[in-house]
Amino acid sequence: MAGHIxxxxxxxxxxxxxxxxxxxxxxxxxxxxxxxxxxxxxxTEKSKSFPDKQKRxxxxxxxxxxxxxxRGQYIDPTAGRTTFRxxxxxxxxxxxxxxxxxTSVAVQLRRHAFPYLGTRPLxxxxxxxxxxxxxxxxxxxxxxxxxxVIFASVSSVLAAAVDDGxxxxxPCRSRSVRPPAPVPxxxxxxxxxxxxxxxxxxxxRYQAMADIGGGCGLRQGEIFGLAVEHVRFDTxxxxxxxxxxxxxxxxxxxxxxxxxxxxxxxxxxVGQVLQEHAEExxxxxxxxxxxxxxxxxVTKRLFFSLKGGGAVRRTDFNxxxxxxxxxQAGIIPQPRDGERHQTAREHGMHAxxxxxxxxxxxxxxxxxxxxxYLGHSDPGFTLRVYTxxxxxxxxxxxxxxxxxxxxxGSTPDGPETAQGR
Numbered sequence: 001m002a003g004h005i006x007x008x009x010x011x012x013x014x015x016x017x018x019x020x021x022x023x024x025x026x027x028x029x030x031x032x033x034x035x036x037x038x039x040x041x042x043x044t045e046k047s048k049s050f051p052d053k054q055k056r057x058x059x060x061x062x063x064x065x066x067x068x069x070x071r072g073q074y075i076d077p078t079a080g081r082t083t084f085r086x087x088x089x090x091x092x093x094x095x096x097x098x099x100x101x102x103t104s105v106a107v108q109l110r111r112h113a114f115p116y117l118g119t120r121p122l123x124x125x126x127x128x129x130x131x132x133x134x135x136x137x138x139x140x141x142x143x144x145x146x147x148x149v150i151f152a153s154v155s156s157v158l159a160a161a162v163d164d165g166x167x168x169x170x171p172c173r174s175r176s177v178r179p180p181a182p183v184p185x186x187x188x189x190x191x192x193x194x195x196x197x198x199x200x201x202x203x204x205r206y207q208a209m210a211d212i213g214g215g216c217g218l219r220q221g222e223i224f225g226l227a228v229e230h231v232r233f234d235t236x237x238x239x240x241x242x243x244x245x246x247x248x249x250x251x252x253x254x255x256x257x258x259x260x261x262x263x264x265x266x267x268x269x270v271g272q273v274l275q276e277h278a279e280e281x282x283x284x285x286x287x288x289x290x291x292x293x294x295x296x297x298v299t300k301r302l303f304f305s306l307k308g309g310g311a312v313r314r315t316d317f318n319x320x321x322x323x324x325x326x327x328q329a330g331i332i333p334q335p336r337d338g339e340r341h342q343t344a345r346e347h348g349m350h351a352x353x354x355x356x357x358x359x360x361x362x363x364x365x366x367x368x369x370x371x372x373y374l375g376h377s378d379p380g381f382t383l384r385v386y387t388x389x390x391x392x393x394x395x396x397x398x399x400x401x402x403x404x405x406x407x408x409g410s411t412p413d414g415p416e417t418a419q420g421r
Contacts, residue, residue, distance in 0.1 A: 003038025003062050005055060036062040041069060082166060084125075085118030088157050099247040099292045100254070108150045109157070112137060117154070122166045125158065127174035134180065147180035187385060189358035190331075190351055197329035206321060208277035209304060213352025214359075215270035217374050220349040221245055222256055224312045227300040228283045231266065233275065238266045240375065242300065244311045250293040251311050253300060260375045278303060286311045322349060357382075358389045 009028045015021040032049035036058045040046045050058040088109055095102050116133045134151065141147050155172035162170050171177065190198075199210035209223050218226070221243030230239040241261050245254045255261065284305045289295040304312055323341035326332045332342045353374060360370050371382035 003036060003066065005058050005062065006035040006037055007033060007055075008035060009033050009052075034058045036065075038062060038065060081121045081123065083118060084120050084122060084157070085114045087122060087161055087166065088114065088118070091157050091160055098254070099252075100245050103248060105153050108153050112141065112150050113154050122158075122161050123168075125167060125171045127171045127176050130154075130171045130174070130177050134177075144180045145182060148182055151179050186388065187354045187357075188346070189354045189389065194329065194331060195352070195355055198325050198331060201325035201328035203321065205277075205281045205307065206304065206317075208273050209349075210352060211270045211273045213349055214355045215267050216264045217353050217356035218264070219243065219257065219353065219375070220314060221254075223349070224302075224304060224314070224317075225253060225300065226303045228278075228303065229301065231271075231274065231303075233266070233271050236266050236268070236271065238264045240264060244288070244314075246314055247292055251288055251313060252291060252293060252295065253288045253298050254291050256375055258375075258377055260377065262372060262375050264373050274303065281305075284309050318348065354386075357386050361386060361389050 008031070009025060010022045011025050012020050013023045033052040034050040034055050035047050036050065037045060037047045048058075048061060050061075092102065092106050092109070095105070113133075116136060117129065120129065133154075134147070137147055137150070141150070151172065155170060158167060158170045158172055161167040172179075195210060195214050199207050202210060212218050212223050212226065213220075216238055218238075218240060222240050224244035225242045226238075227242070230241055232238070239261070240256050240263075242253050243256055245252055247254075283301045283303050285299050286302050286305060286309075287297050287299045288311060290298045302311065306312060319341075323332065323344055326344055326347055327334045327341055331347050332344050335341050357370060357374065360373075367383045367386075368379045370386070371379040374382060376382045
């Protein structure tokens with residue numbers, strides 16, 4: 001037997017006649033009476049105490065513990081008392097993902113998970129706790145897709161706790177826990193008039209950004225990090241090899257999203273606009289750390305920079321330049337005195353990529369090529385996001401079916417004809 005039950009109130013002694021007798025200990029009547037003791041898988045003694053008249057419960061608990069050890073499902077009760085916040089912080093430090101991703105996940109956990117679940121010991125988690133947390137989160141974050149992202153981060157932490165032997169099951173994967181529903185936003189691309197209006201409202205040194213985004217489909221950070229060495233005006237190609245990112249408040253250079261470098265066709269008009277931009281605002285050398293603030297310095301000759309030199313910072317640009325241009329172009333309302341511009345999530349610079357996708361699809365470009373140009377890892381994702389932007393598909397369907405009937409010599413004479421055959 002791997003353990004035994006100790007009675008703290010009595011001990012075995014030898015009586016005057018030499019026979020064993022039970023005598024009271026100094027702890028008689030004080031504290032918890034029974035202590036279930038066993039040797040854990042790590043070779044150290046573990047125990048749990050029970051009050052008077054609960055010896056049977058102690059025996060049951062000890063038997064259950066022994067059974068868990070034999071099945072390989074044992075959880076160290078001491079380790080299980082680690083709180084979700086304590087383990088979550090350690091989990092964050094151990095992640096080897098992209099620094100920007102780590103920062104984003106840390107913000108999610110520290111703002112929307114730790115305040116609700118942080119003090120709960122890992123071994124106390126039940127599906128009901130996750131359900132209650134999701135219910136409390138709903139009025140705070142109305143956007144279901146963002147709640148789903150946070151839920152996935154919490155589930156990843158608890159899954160790691162299971163792997164590390166601190167938790168028996170991940171409550172996020174219980175059948176009674178329903179993750180927030182995925183609500184993919186239906187992309188509504190700008191019209192050419194809207195794109196040109198926003199471009200005209202931008203300061204002159206940033207107007208070509210609208211052409212690069214709307215004409216080549218680059219992400220915001222990729223536009224900010226567009227280097228002279230990566231644009232081939234003679235061959236009509238643009239190589240996307242890096243971007244400007246913000247990591248822990250510091251600007252850094254990094255590879256494109258998911259490390260996917262790519263080549264994108266450079267339309268003649270966009271190339272001409274970029275050359276004219278370079279003549280009016282010459283490219284400047286910008287040195288930034290690579291990938292993380294303490295990374296090695298890398299110098300790139302960038303097409304877009306601040307007036308006094310230096311890379312463009314996303315947050316400052318969005319607040320002081322982009323939203324101002326959106327309001328002037330009538331995309332979002334002008335703020336009242338003392339108020340900030342309206343949140344423009346669907347009208348961020350990503351709207352330029354949506355415009356690019358809509359133009360290519362309308363021109364008949366295939367999904368696989370578009371996925372490559374946008375830097376998506378899966379053409380299926382591109383199709384799911386942009387399939388509704390293929391307005392000519394239903395027209396092609398009608399024409400194809402009509403052509404089949406015409407080729408077969410059939411004419412739609414109505415139901416009478418069908419009945420007569």
